[in-house]
Amino acid sequence: MSHPVSLSRRTAIAAFAALAATGARAQGTQRVFRVTAIPDESPTELARKAAPLMKYLEQRLGAKVEYTPVTDYAAAVEALANQQVDLAWFGGFTFVQAQQRSGGKVVPLVQREEDEKFRSVFVTTNDAIRSLADLKGRTLSFGSQSSTSGHLMPRSFLLAAGVDPDRDLKRVAYSGAHDATVAAVASGKVDAGALNISVWEKLVADKKVDPAKVRVFHTTPPYYDYNWTVHAELPAPQRERLQKAFLDLNKETAEGREILELQRATRFVPTRPENYRAIEAAARNAGLLK
Incomplete structure (x- = not known):
């Protein structure tokens, strides 16, 4: 917990x-x-x-x-x-x-x-992960524990989807920052990660992540x-x-x-x-x- x-x-x-x-x-x-x-x-x-x-x-x-x-x-x-x-x-x-x-x-x-309409994304390199439900039994990285878009809201949407991170996932990690979450996913340290959509889009635009390797499999509803x-x-x-x-x-x-x-x-x-x-x-x- x-x-x-x-x-x-x-x-x-x-x-x-x-x-x-x-x-x-x-x-x-x-x-x-x-x-x-x-x-x-x-x-x-x-x-x-x-x-x-x-x-x-x-x-x-x-x-x-x-x-x-x-x-x-x-x-x-x-x-x-x-x-x-x-x-x-x-x-x-x-x-x-x-x-x-x-x-x-x-x-x-x-x-x-x-x-006013911010969102988070869940990313993975695993072809078997297509939905939030597919995260059960797998490892996931959030950002900082105090992050809205890197922890709180992704956790909230996971719970709403019937996935309790502390009970249903094999392991939950905290990378500390959005870009660190993507790095953890890309390197295979975790099966999936949740982060701020604007940081994700910037990393893709700057070619700091390969979207053919690390892909978005879920985008949350909007929130402030x-x-x-x-x-x-x-x-x-x-x-x-x-x-x-x-x-x-x-x-x-x-x-x-x-x-x-x-x-x-x-x-x-x-x-x-x-x-x-x-x-x-x-x-x-x-x-x-x-």
Whole structure:
């Protein structure tokens, strides 16, 4: 049986971010606006995606903006809940965890248009696996235990299909990230894997996976997923400037096109906590949220 993920861990880098922010205030220097993201892909890919967005936000906010990586999903939740960062990229489930961890003091600002109808895919190299039911008695890799599209929703849809991962599968593994899940399937470490559809499509487009070898055998129904979230104590004027900065991004400008393509977004749209109630319900039903 899966256990709820502990959110009490602090990473050294998050602690460093807090100390650095405190030091800057004590010295009377300009406060740095700090941003983090759940590590759902490799650190190099996350840093590549973040760089032009951080530069753009600096221009729009008129403040120094720094991207602070964290080692796991729980650390991203802790960093925002404790105001060690000002803005965090969350999946739907990590947003729900942050909302719980902070006592309801986090606010989702925007999501990609794609996140209104997000999906997960199940992939395999095994010709005998054609449906979710075919996974019984086999090995499966999810991503991180706190991942919405790499664990929570795939688990939820498996349960709905009458497949209990903890009872009906030979072994369940957690790769930690979507691209790592595909690598585990491709190398034969597991029979199948579940991951975020946009990462899958990007891996195929970049020829980092051979779809003739690793194939999708099930695509889930849509659900709400990722968002950019701030702490409720971020001053309203700054929150409004930040939201407008995301909403103003469009593919008509070179800068906007680069950022949106890296974020795998058509555009950003406003979001609200109510969008993630189904995620919270799925987490409780799967025993992943206390």
